[in-house]
Amino acid sequence: MEQSSNAAVLSAENNQLVKQAVQVHKFGGSSLANKACIERVVGIIQQHCQLNDIVVVSANGNTTDDLFAVLALAKSGDASLNDAILALKESQATLIASLLNKSSAARLIEILDKDIQQFLTWIDLDIAKFENDLLAFGELWSARLMSAVLNERVCPSRYIDARDFLVINNERDCQVLYPLSEKQLAHCRQPEKLTVVTGYISKDADGLTKTLGRNGSDYSATIMAALVRASNVTLWTDVDGIYSADPRVVPHSRKLHRLPNGVAKELGRLGNPVLHAKTLQPLTNHSTHLHVASSFAFEVGGTEIGTFGQIAKQELSVTYLNDLLLARSESFTGDRGQEAAQEFEAITYDVEKGFIVIYQHQQKALSQWLACHDTEVSFIPAAIMATVGHKVVEHGDIKARYKRSLKDANVLEFVSSENKHSLIAVMPQNCTIELLNNVHYDMTKDARHIGLVVAGLGNIGQRFIEMLPHQLNSIHALENVHLVGLVTSKKALVNNDGIDVNHALEQFEQYAQPYDNEQFLSWLANHPYDELVVVDITPSEQFSHLYRAFFEQGIHVVGANKWAGSAPTQQYIQLLETAKKHQSLWLGNTTVGAGLPINHVIKDLLNSGDTITEISGIFSGTLSWLFENYDGETPFSTLLLDALNQGLTEPDPREDLSGRDVQRKLLILARMAGFELSLEDIHCQNLVPEALRTISKNEFFNQVPQLDDYFLVQLQQAKQQQKCIRYIARFSVEEEKINASISLEQLAQDDAFANLSACDNIFQVKSQWYDTNPLIVRGPGAGRDVTAGGLHSDLVSICQQLVSRTNQVKIKSV
Structure with missing residues (x-):
């Protein structure tokens, strides 16, 4: 049976390594915004980290915005500059004092004072020369504070300024010089100490401070994973995963529990608010898995990005980018069009029709590039909306549905991406929230994935499995139901990528493994589906005792098992209350009368x-x-x-x-x-x-x-x-x-x-x-048929109730 790995717990008294594979954990600014947030992050580190792991941190809260504001005031010579610097210093000092003991806090505040003095020196000289150095302080303060808190409360820790090892070619490309960076990082890390690294910042070959762009800490985390060949990267953020659309503007967006690497990369390129264009680049040649989870609800399963089977490849999502330009020119045809698309990292293009779509801020550079070729160009304000999914370009039905969903929109061009993972519509006006919601509904209304676990493979259980292929193919409500688990009293077969319903019993005989209830519940707690339904066809009182744990995880139950429904009164009432609290459905129509209604x-x-x-x-x-x-x-x-x-x-x-x-x-x-x-x-x-x-x-x-x-x-x-x-x-x-x-x-x-x-x-x-x-x-x-049929009836009923259900999107400090 698949099961999630047990996390090592770090403490000052017991810091033995429980596992060896390095993992990278990145915490965003909203996850580190204040004392309560940092306390929560410390708990996550205790539960999920080991000593040889790496923690990457962003600047606390709005610190980067505050630094940009200070920078703007310094450049303009505004009289309120000193007040802004003082406010920044006081907010950092207050945060330090709230988390550390007096002596540790005093040491960090003394270093903070020196940093502020360095600010003032740079301002007096020429702040434009030290712009990146000033912006780097946000991550530096955050890493320094986190390391100090961990040293005090959890385990030995050391913070590292990424500029001590991470070298990139330039700020435009942000391409890492991997051999050099890897060698320098090895010298920086210390054994038996948890490493805390600054995100967002790096240096170039000349030793000058460079940034990786806003939200660049995610990129820092995956760079770190590539440098140390980490098994896993977790991006702890303010949203509990990646959704089928921006959940801030599409309330009915649904969590994408698993995303193939190529799809995730395309989503980041085309405007997903959680993923960013460069985040996945460092993992291209590595088997590292990427997870996105919420530090505000760390018990909630997030999104996993990696290599998966067919079920994960069925996911669709809709994303958009506004404030773009559609540029047309003869120079955008043929080989020269390919050259232009690569030079300006075009969002989309067509070398036969002679256009590319770029960001508005690229207009001047593009015009200069075309001037060298002595050709004219026309610019049209534009936006793009894209349906993204694994090889969607190859699915004519999806392409036709997407075009139908935009029939009332003024679409200038439809483009299929070269990687075949996106269908892009170019429009002459910004994408409206109303249009986005309508298109999202049309493209994803039938996309909820329901995992099915069948417990009990006796006479009735086998008949239920025999009937399943026909049911899945003929009942619309079961269209997105996937058999993912088969369980008996002694063995279990669980496969997140699905079990072939036509050969399920044979696969069980061949691949099922011994298990215990703890392993079983651990897998259920981390299942990658919108909903999970357990069909209990056992006569086991012991198995019925798991119902409460199922309900606590929001899992639904179809039961022919009479034990739960006839349990002692207090236990029965507790089951009903738990199911109601966690919105779990419990149907047991076959406990009495087989399939009779x-x-x-x-x-x-x-x-x-x-x-x-x-x-x-x-x-x-x-x-x-x-x-x-x-x-x-x-x-x-x-x-x-x-x-x-x-x-x-x-x-x-x-x-x-x-x-x-x-x-x-x-x-x-x-x-x-x-x-x-x-x-x-x-x-x-x-x-x-x-x-x-x-x-x-x-x-x-x-x-x-x-x-x-x-x-x-x-x-x-x-x-x-x-x-x-x-x-x-x-x-x-x-x-x-x-x-x-x-x-x-x-x-x-x-x-x-x-x-x-x-x-x-x-x-x-x-x-x-x-x-x-x-x-x-x-x-x-x-009877086999009527009882198995009654169970299928309950399954259809549950799926019909679940089809319109949407889970609450958990967003903090977005």
């Missing part, structure tokens, strides 16, 4: 405002068969063994004759009807003589003829009154007094319960509306 009938009556007063009937297919066929000529014990040989009874028929199964079913229905009671409140007649109840199964079979006299007497007494015998469950309420019992009764031959087909169940419901003429549901109450 008795549960639907009860729910419908209650939802319509009716009041149920009585539920009665024959709830056991086994006992129904026995008493329909028992005529006194064949001994009851012979009939019982015949039913056993036909597979109509439990392996130990005393389970059927005890009435416990019927007792649980009556309790489930009574609770569904809105009444609070326990098994102990239902009187149950055990049809097994007391002397036969505790002996072994083999001894019971040897002594089973002892049943014959009792049942023959019961039958003869009934026949004397022109009646028959049936095992009846009855629940009623009168003047708030509840009566519930299960017993062998004598019934008139024309009674509704007296003439059933063998193995049939029958349910009679009386209510305020159905009083003198009760409502009756009758049909087969057992």
Whole structure:
């Protein structure tokens, strides 16, 4: 079974390495904005980091904005410059003092004072020459403070100024000189100390400070991963993952749990607010996985970027960029067009039609480049909207749907990207929020992915799996359901990329591995789907004890297992409350009556405002068969063994004759009807003589003829009154007094319960509306097909309810 790795916990007392693979954790400015945020980050580091990991930090909160403001004031000679510098210093000093003990805080504030003095010196000289040096202080202060806090509270730590090792070619390309940078980093790191590195800043070959652009700390993190060949990079930010559109303007955007590398790179290039164009470049030749998670909700699964199977490749998203220019010129055709597109990193282009799309600030440089070629150019203000997904260009249906979604927009050009991961529409006006929401809806309305885990591969479980391929292909509500887990009491097969439903049982036999509940719950807690449904086809009380953990994770349950629905009252109420709190759906229509819709009938009556007063009937297919066929000529014990040989009874028929199964079913229905009671409140007649109840199964079979006299007497007494015998469950309420019992009764031959087909169940419901003429549901109450079909019915019902559900987008300090 797949499972998430156990994170090492760092402490001053125990700093042994629990694992060896290096991981990089990057924390953005909003994640480090204030004392509370930093405290939260320290907790994340304790839980998720080991000593040889690397932590990359951005400047705290709005510090970079404040530094840009100081820079602007310095360049303009504004009189408020000193006040701005003082405010910046005070905010940093306050943050330091709130997190460190007095002596440590005093040391950092003393260094801060020296930094401020350096500010003033540069301003007096020529601030334009030291612009990047000034901007670098935000990350430097953040790394210095984080390292000090970790040293005080968690583990040995050392901060490193990235300018001590990270060398790039220039600020335009920001291409890393990897051999040199890798060698210098190796000298900077110290064993047995957690490394904290400044994001955003670097140096060039001449030793001058260079920045990696706004939001460049993400790029810093992936550069670090490439330098140390990290197994994983986590970008801790203020959003709990990457969404199918900007969640700040598209409320119904959905989280993309897994993204192929190429798709993520294209999203970053085309304006995704979380990913940035250069972030994925350093990982191109590495097997490193990238995760995006929220430091404000670190328990919530984020987005993983890497190499995945077909399910992850089905994701679609919509992104946009405004304030662009569409430039047309003869120089943008053929090879020269390719050259221009590369030179200006065009957002999109077409060398046959002779245009490229660039940012507005590139207009002057592009005009100068064209002047060298002595050609004319026309510029049109433009914006782009793109549908992005794995090889979407190759899917004609997606392309047609995208064009239909923009039929009312004034589209200048449609372009298919060279990498085939995006369909781009170029428009002559900025993309509006209304248009973005409409297009997003059209492109992603059917895109929710639901993972399906089937527990129990016995007779019914195997039939459920056999029926699954046809169901997935023919039922629209199941279009995006993927079988991802098969579980028995001893083994499990879990595959995030999906299990082939046509060969699921064979794959289980070949690849299933032993597991325990902790491993199983760990995988469920980190599943990469919009929703997860567990179908419980086990008879296991132990497995039913996992329901609460399922509900706490927001997982939905379809159950044929009776144990949870008939659990002790307090436990049952707790399950209902937990499911409601976490918006988990729990359907158990096959716990009673197999595929018969008795549960639907009860729910419908209650939802319509009716009041149920009585539920009665024959709830056991086994006992129904026995008493329909028992005529006194064949001994009851012979009939019982015949039913056993036909597979109509439990392996130990005393389970059927005890009435416990019927007792649980009556309790489930009574609770569904809105009444609070326990098994102990239902009187149950055990049809097994007391002397036969505790002996072994083999001894019971040897002594089973002892049943014959009792049942023959019961039958003869009934026949004397022109009646028959049936095992009846009855629940009623009168003047708030509840009566519930299960017993062998004598019934008139024309009674509704007296003439059933063998193995049939029958349910009679009386209510305020159905009083003198009760409502009756009758049909087969057992069997592979009807039970598996009932489970599929519940699965469809859950998926129909989930299709329009949207998860709350968690955004902090955006």
